[in-house]
Amino acid sequence: MDVFGYFALVLAFVCAVYAFGGGIAAIVTRHPLLIKSSRQAGMATCCLIFLATFSLEYLFFSDNFSIAYVVSHSNRDLSTFYKIAALWSGQEGSLLFWSFLLAVYVFSVLLTYRNKNGELMPYVGVVMAGVQIFFLTLNNFVASPFKVLASPGADGVMHYVARADGNGLTPLLQYPEMVIHPPNLYSGYTGFTIPFAFALGALLARYPGEKWIHLTRKWTMIAWMFQSMGILLGAHWAYAVLGWGGYWGWDPVENASFLPWLTGTAFLHSVMMQEKRGMMKVWNVWLVFCTFLLCILGTFLTRSGVVSSVHAFAQSSIGTWFVSFIALIIAVCLGAYLKNRDYLKSENQLDSIISRESSFLFNNLVLLVSCIAILSGTLFPVFSEWITGDRISVGAPFFNKVNIPTGLLLLFLTGVGPLLAWRKTSTESLKRNFGWPLGIGVAAGAIAFAFGFRQFYSWVCLVLCVSVASTVLLEFYRGAKVIRSRSGASFMASAVDLTMRNTRRYGGYIVHMGMVFVFIGLAGAAFNRDIQKDMRQGDTLKIGPYTLVLQGFDTKPEKNYTAQRLLVEVLQNNKPTMMLYPEKRRFSTTEENGTMVAIRSTLQEDLYVVYAGTSPDTQLPVIHAYLNPLVKWIWFGGVVVVLGTLVAMLPNRRAVLVLSAAQQPAAQPVAHGLPSSVTLREGHD
Amino acid sequence: MIRTRPIAAIALLAMSAMPPLLITPVGAQQLSDRAKQVGMKIKCMCRGCDMAAGICSHPGGAFSGPCETAKAMLKEVDQHIAKGETDEQILQAFVQEFGTKVYAEPPKSGFSLVAWALPSIYLFLGTGVVIFVIARWRKRSVEQDAPAGGAPGISSELLERARAQASRETQD
Numbered sequence: 001m002d003v004f005g006y007f008a009l010v011l012a013f014v015c016a017v018y019a020f021g022g023g024i025a026a027i028v029t030r031h032p033l034l035i036k037s038s039r040q041a042g043m044a045t046c047c048l049i050f051l052a053t054f055s056l057e058y059l060f061f062s063d064n065f066s067i068a069y070v071v072s073h074s075n076r077d078l079s080t081f082y083k084i085a086a087l088w089s090g091q092e093g094s095l096l097f098w099s100f101l102l103a104v105y106v107f108s109v110l111l112t113y114r115n116k117n118g119e120l121m122p123y124v125g126v127v128m129a130g131v132q133i134f135f136l137t138l139n140n141f142v143a144s145p146f147k148v149l150a151s152p153g154a155d156g157v158m159h160y161v162a163r164a165d166g167n168g169l170t171p172l173l174q175y176p177e178m179v180i181h182p183p184n185l186y187s188g189y190t191g192f193t194i195p196f197a198f199a200l201g202a203l204l205a206r207y208p209g210e211k212w213i214h215l216t217r218k219w220t221m222i223a224w225m226f227q228s229m230g231i232l233l234g235a236h237w238a239y240a241v242l243g244w245g246g247y248w249g250w251d252p253v254e255n256a257s258f259l260p261w262l263t264g265t266a267f268l269h270s271v272m273m274q275e276k277r278g279m280m281k282v283w284n285v286w287l288v289f290c291t292f293l294l295c296i297l298g299t300f301l302t303r304s305g306v307v308s309s310v311h312a313f314a315q316s317s318i319g320t321w322f323v324s325f326i327a328l329i330i331a332v333c334l335g336a337y338l339k340n341r342d343y344l345k346s347e348n349q350l351d352s353i354i355s356r357e358s359s360f361l362f363n364n365l366v367l368l369v370s371c372i373a374i375l376s377g378t379l380f381p382v383f384s385e386w387i388t389g390d391r392i393s394v395g396a397p398f399f400n401k402v403n404i405p406t407g408l409l410l411l412f413l414t415g416v417g418p419l420l421a422w423r424k425t426s427t428e429s430l431k432r433n434f435g436w437p438l439g440i441g442v443a444a445g446a447i448a449f450a451f452g453f454r455q456f457y458s459w460v461c462l463v464l465c466v467s468v469a470s471t472v473l474l475e476f477y478r479g480a481k482v483i484r485s486r487s488g489a490s491f492m493a494s495a496v497d498l499t500m501r502n503t504r505r506y507g508g509y510i511v512h513m514g515m516v517f518v519f520i521g522l523a524g525a526a527f528n529r530d531i532q533k534d535m536r537q538g539d540t541l542k543i544g545p546y547t548l549v550l551q552g553f554d555t556k557p558e559k560n561y562t563a564q565r566l567l568v569e570v571l572q573n574n575k576p577t578m579m580l581y582p583e584k585r586r587f588s589t590t591e592e593n594g595t596m597v598a599i600r601s602t603l604q605e606d607l608y609v610v611y612a613g614t615s616p617d618t619q620l621p622v623i624h625a626y627l628n629p630l631v632k633w634i635w636f637g638g639v640v641v642v643l644g645t646l647v648a649m650l651p652n653r654r655a656v657l658v659l660s661a662a663q664q665p666a667a668q669p670v671a672h673g674l675p676s677s678v679t680l681r682e683g684h685d
Numbered sequence: 686m687i688r689t690r691p692i693a694a695i696a697l698l699a700m701s702a703m704p705p706l707l708i709t710p711v712g713a714q715q716l717s718d719r720a721k722q723v724g725m726k727i728k729c730m731c732r733g734c735d736m737a738a739g740i741c742s743h744p745g746g747a748f749s750g751p752c753e754t755a756k757a758m759l760k761e762v763d764q765h766i767a768k769g770e771t772d773e774q775i776l777q778a779f780v781q782e783f784g785t786k787v788y789a790e791p792p793k794s795g796f797s798l799v800a801w802a803l804p805s806i807y808l809f810l811g812t813g814v815v816i817f818v819i820a821r822w823r824k825r826s827v828e829q830d831a832p833a834g835g836a837p838g839i840s841s842e843l844l845e846r847a848r849a850q851a852s853r854e855t856q857d
Contacts, residue, residue, distance in 0.1 A: 244740040251736070350822035358819060365811045373804035380791070380800045388796050393728045395737055395789035402804045 005055030006146040009096075012048035013136040015041045016129050023126035027205075035122050042110050042125050045132055046103035053100040056093065056145050060086050065163040069093060069145045075166040077560045082169050085179040088186070089169055091303060091318065092145035098299070099135045101183070101190040106132065109194055109219070117215065123201030131193050134325050142321060168560065171587045171594035177237040185230025185257055189295040191223025192260060195267075196292035199285050203336045206343045213271050213284070218649055220271075224264045225645040231257050232638035243595040243610045245530055245626040247634070250399040255378045256298035262371040263291040266364045269417075273360055274346070276422060281344040282337075283364075289333045294371075296326055301378070352424035359417035366413065370406045374399065404457050408464060411519050414512050415468030418505075419475070436474060441467030461523040465516045472509045472516070479506075500653045507648025514644055517637030524605075524630025532612065534620040544627040546607050547571040551579075553621060561585040561594070566611045566621055570600060582611040582623070603636075605629040720762045723772055727762075727779050728789045729755040737789040738762075 022038035025031075056069070060083045065071050073086045073093065088097040106128045113121050139145070149161050172178075195216040202212035234257065239247035248254060267287040273279040300322035337344075350357055377394045384392040419433040445463035453459055480494040487494065499506035533541045535550040542548075549569040556563040565583040569576060580598035587594065600607040608626040615622050724739030731741065731754035741755035758779075765775040779787045791797035 246740065249736055249740065348818075348822045349826040350819055351826050353819060353823070361815050361818065365815050369804070369807045369811050372807050376803050376807075377800065381786075384796060384800075390784065390796075391786045392791050392797050392800065393786050393788050394791055394800055395728055397725065397737075397790040398800065401790075406808075 003146075005052045005059070006144070008048045008052040008055065009136065009139050009144070009146070012045050012052065012099075013133070013140050015045040015048060016132045016136050019045055019129035020126055020133055023122050023129060027122050027126065035118070038122065038129075039110055039114065039125055042129055043107055045129070045136075046107035046110075049096075049099050049103040049132075049136075052139075053087070053096055056096060057084065057087055060084075063166075065166050066148050066160055067145075068147045068149050071149065071163050071166045073166070073169055075168040075560070078166075078169055079560070081176070081179060082174055085173065085182075086169055088182045089173050092139075092143040092147075094182070094186075094303075095135060095138050095143050096145050097182075098186060098190060099132065099139055101186050102128075102132060102135065102193055105190055105194050105219070109197075113215075117211070120198070120201055120205055120207045120212065120215075123205045123207075124197045127197035127200050128193065131197070134321075138318065138321060142318060168587060171561070171585065171592045172241065174560070174587075174594065175237060175241050177233055177240070181230060181233040181237050183230075184226050184233055188223050188225075188227025188230050188257075189260070189298060191219065191226055192264060192288075192291050192295050194219040194223070195288045199288040200333065200336060203285060203340050203343070206340055210274055210278070213274055217271070220264065220268060221645055221649050224261070224268060225642055227257070227261045227264060228641055228645070229638065231261060232635065236635060239631070240597055240599065241595060243597050243612070243624075245528065245608055245610075245624075245628060246525075247631070250396040252378050253298075253302050255374050255399075256294075256301040259371050259375055260291045260294040260298060262367045262374075263287055263294055266367040266371075267291060269360050269363050273357060277349075277357065278346050279348045279357065281346040282341070285337070285344060286333075287364075289329075293326060293329055294375075296322060296329065300326065354420065354425045354430070356417065356420045356422045356425075359413060359420050363410070363413045363417055366406055366410045370403060370410070373402050373406070377402065407519070407522075408457065408460055411461070411464045411468060411515070414515060415464065415471045418509065418512065419471055433471070433474075437467045437470035440470045455526040458523040458526040461519055465520050465523070469513060469516050472513050475509060476506070497653075499647060500650070503650040503652055504648050507644050507646075507650070510644030510647055511641050512644075514637045514640030514642075517633045517640055519637075521630050521632070521634030521637060524628065524633070527629045528626060530624065530626040532622060532624040534615045534618045535623050536620055541623055541625055543607070543625045544605070545573050546577075546625075546627070547574065548580075548609065548623065548625055550621070550623065556583075558585075561587045563596070564611070566623065568598070568609055568623070570607065580607075580609050582609045584611050584613065601632050603630075603632050606631045719766055720759050723762045723766075723775055724755070724759045726772070726776060726789050727758065727787050730758065730783050730787065731755065 019038050019041040022034055022041060026034040026038050059067050059070050060074050061080075063070075063074070063076050069090060069092050070086075073089045074083060078086065087093045109128070110121075110125065113124075149163065151161050198212040198216040198219075201207070231254075234254065235247040238249070238254075239245075267284065270280050270287060271284055274281055274284050300319055303318050303322065352358075377398055380394045381391050384390060415437065416434075421429060441463045444466040445459060448459060448462055453462070476495050476498065479498040480491055483489070483497050484491055484494040487497070489497065499510075529543060531541060531543050533539070535541065537550055537552055540547050540549050547570075549571065551567040551569050553564065553566045556565055563583045563585050565581050568580045568582065570578050570580055578600060580600060582598040583596045585594040585596065586592075595610065598609045600609075606626070606628040608628055610624040610626075612622040612624040614620065721739045725737045727738050729736055729738045729741035729752065731752050736755075738755040738758040741752045761779075762775055765778060770778070776788075785792070785797070788797075791800040793801055
C-alpha cells in the first residue's frame with residue numbers, strides 16, 4: 001500500500017503539471033479539447049491525492065511499522081480515533097493533508113463550473129494547479145510521508161526493516177479537539193486558495209467586473225467559517241489541555257492563523273462595496289492576494305521554526321521552500337496587476353461621510369492595522385536580530401496592549417456599520433437607529449459602574465456589547481414586526497421569515513451577534529482569579545463561591561497511557577455540587593506527560609481545576625484552581641458565528657405572485673400580465 | 686467602672702491583633718502573587734516556546750503551569766523579592782543574566798521602541814489614507830453632481846427620489 005500511495009502522489013504531480021501546462025496552452029490556443037483535457041487532468045490530480053491520503057490512513061490502521069511516518073506518529077495501542085488524526089500530527093502527513101483538503105476544494109470547483117464561465121475557468125484551473133504543484137513537490141520530493149525504514153545489511157546493501165511497534169502520537173495531540181481543530185484550520189487555509197485563484201484568474205483574463213466576486217462569495221465564506229472554527233477550536237484545545245487557565249497566548253502560530261482571518265474578514269466586508277457600487281476593485285483583489293499569502297505564511301511559520309512557538313513539534317527546515325513560493329506568488333500577483341491594472345479602474349464616489357461605504361473603509365482600516373501590527377510584532381524578534389544582533393521578544397502583554405483598543409474599535413463599527421445606509425444616512429435615520437441602542441448601552445454601563453465595575457477596557461467592552469446587541473435585536477424586531485402585521489404569524493416565525501428573505505443581511509447580523517458573545521467572553525478575562533495549594537486528603541481550597549475538597553486520588557490504567565486522577569469534591573456556597581477529576585497522564589511509549597483539566601463551566605464562570613503535579617518540597621499533590629468568568633460565552637459565540645455564516649450562505653426566499661384570494665392553496669405565479677384579480681404579495685417559493 | 690473593664694479588654698485585644706494585620710501583606714501568598722506578576726513580564730528561557738515564565742506550558746514542559754525552567758525563574762524572582770528589590774531591579778537582574786530576549790514585552794527604550802511605535806504609525810498612516818480617499822471620492826461625487834455646462838440640470842426633487850430608490854434597492 002505504501003508503493004501505491006507513493007505512485008499515486010507521483011502521478012498526481014505529473015497530472016498537476018499537465019493541468020498547469022495544458023491549461024496555459026489552452027488559454028493561448030483556445031482549443032476546446034485542450035481546455036477539457038487540462039480540466040480533467042486537474043480532476044485526476046485531485047482523485048490521485050485522495051487515493052494517496054487514503055493509502056496513508058490505511059497504513060496507520062494496518063499498523064505498518066515499516067513506514068517511517070507511521071512509526072513516528074502511531075503505535076498499536078493508539079485508538080482508532082487518533083489513528084485518523086495521526087495523519088496530520090507530523091510534517092509529512094500535514095502537508096499531504098493540506099494537498100488533500102486543497103484537492104477537495106479544487107475538485108468541487110472544477111466539477112461545479114465544468115460547463116460554466118468558459119472564459120475564466122482555464123485561468124482559474126491554471127492558478128489552482130500551480131498551487132497544487134507546489135504542495136505536491138513538497139509531498140513527493142521534500143517531505144514524503146511514504147518513506148520506508150531501511151538499514152544497511154552485512155553486504156552493505158540497504159534492506160527494508162519493520163519495527164514491532166511505533167513511537168505513538170504526541171501526548172499533546174491525544175485530545176478529541178485535536179482531531180477536529182487542524183482539519184478546520186487547514187480547511188480555512190486551503191479554502192482561501194479558491195477566491196485567490198478566481199481573483200488572479202479574473203485579473204489575468206480581464207474577466208468582466210464583479211463576476212468573480214459573485215462566483216467566489218460562497219467559497220470565501222466557507223473558508224472564513226472554517227478559519228473561524230479552527231481558531232476557536234484551537235483556543236478551546238489550548239484552554240482544556242495546556243492547563244495555564246488561558247485560551248490565547250499570542251503564540252506566533254496562533255497569530256499566523258489569525259492574520260488571514262483578519263484580511264478575510266476585511267474582504268468579506270469590502271467586497272460589498274464592489275458588488276453594490278462597483279468600488280474598490282483594486283483593494284479587493286489585493287485583499288484576496290494578501291489573504292492567500294498570509295495563509296502560506298501561516299503554514300511557513302508553523303513549519304519553519306523561524307519564530308519559537310508552542311507548536312514546536314511541527315517544525316523543520318522546510319522554510320526555504322515556502323519563502324520561495326511566497327516570493328513567486330508576490331511576483332506573479334504584482335506582474336498580473338501591473339499588466340492589467342487598467343481593467344480594475346472603478347468609479348469610486350462617496351456621497352456622504354456618514355454612509356455604509358465609510359463604515360466599510362474604517363472597518364477595513366481597523367482590521368488591516370490590527371493584522372499588520374500582529375504580523376510585525378510576530379516577526380519583530382527576527383527583524384531585531386537581523387538589524388541589531390539582539391533578539392527582542394514580543395510577547396502576550398504587547399499584543400494585548402495593541403489589540404484590545406483596536407478590537408473595541410472594531411466592535412463599535414460592528415454595531416454602527418450595518419445600520420448606516422448606502423450612499424448617505426440622514427440625521428433622522430441616525431437618531432432612529434442608534435438612539436435606543438446607545439441609551440441601553442450607556443444605561444448598562446452606568447449600572448455596572450454603580451455595582452463597582454471599574455476595569456476600564458472591560459467596562460467599555462460591556463457598553464459596546466450591549467449597544468451592538470441592541471442594534472442587532474432592534475433590526476430583527478422592526479423587520480419581524482412588519483412581517484407579523486402582514487402575515488399574522490407569531491413573532492418568532494416572522495423573525496425566521498425575515499431572515500430567510502434576506503439571508504445575507506440577517507445571517508450577517510447573526511454573525512455580528514456571535515462576535516458580541518465572543519467579546520463578552522473576552523472581557524471576562526480581566527477578572528480571572530487563581531490559587532495554588534499543596535493538598536492532603538481532606539484539605540480544602542477556597543476560590544470565589546467554591547470550596548474544593550480533595551477526597552483522594554486513584555490510578556487509572558488505559559490502553560495507551562496511565563492516568564493519575566485527583567478526586568475533587570466541589571462545594572458551591574457550602575453545598576455539594578459535583579465531583580471533578582483533574583488528571584495527569586503518563587504515556588508509556590513516549591515517556592511524556594499530559595494534562596486533562598477538569599472544568600465546571602457555566603455562563604457565569606468556569607471553575608478550572610488543574611492537577612499541577614507533586615510538590616517537590618511536601619510530596620503532596622498540587623491543585624491549581626482558576627475562576628475564569630464568562631469564558632463559555634466565547635465558545636457559544638463561536639457557534640453563533642458559524643450558524644450565522646451558514647444562514648448567510650443560504651439562498652434567499654423570493655417574493656412570488658399569488659392570487660389575492662389567499663385562501664386558494666394552489667396559487668400559481670403568473671408569468672405575463674396581471675389579471676385584475678391578482679395582486680402582488682410577498683410569499684415563498 | 687466594672688462595665689468598662691470588658692470594653693478595655695476588648696480594645697486591648699483588638700489593638701494587639703492589629704499589627705499582624707498590618708504585617709500580613711508580605712506573607713507567603715502575597716510574595717507568590719508578586720512573583721507571578723513579575724513572571725508575566727519575563728519570558729521563559731527554556732527555548733521551547735515564546736511564553737511568559739508565569740504561564741509557560743509548552744510541549745516538553747510540565748504541561749500544567751510553568752515548565753521546569755520557568756519554575757526555576759519564578760523561584761529566582763521570589764529570591765529577589767525577598768531581598769526587597771523592585772520589579773524594575775528584578776527585571777534588570779534577568780536582563781543581565783539572559784540578555785534583552787528575556788523581556789516578555791519589548792522595553793520602551795532603544796530599538797525596542799520601534800515595536801511600540803509601529804502599530805501607532807500604521808494607524809495614523811492608515812487613517813490618513815482613508816481620510817484622503819474619502820476626500821477624493823467626495824470631491825469626485827460633488828463634481829459629478831454638478832450639472833455640466835449647457836446641459837439641462839436635473840431637478841433636486843428628481844435626484845432625491847432617484848437616490849432614495851437606489852438606496853432602497855441596494856439596501857443590504
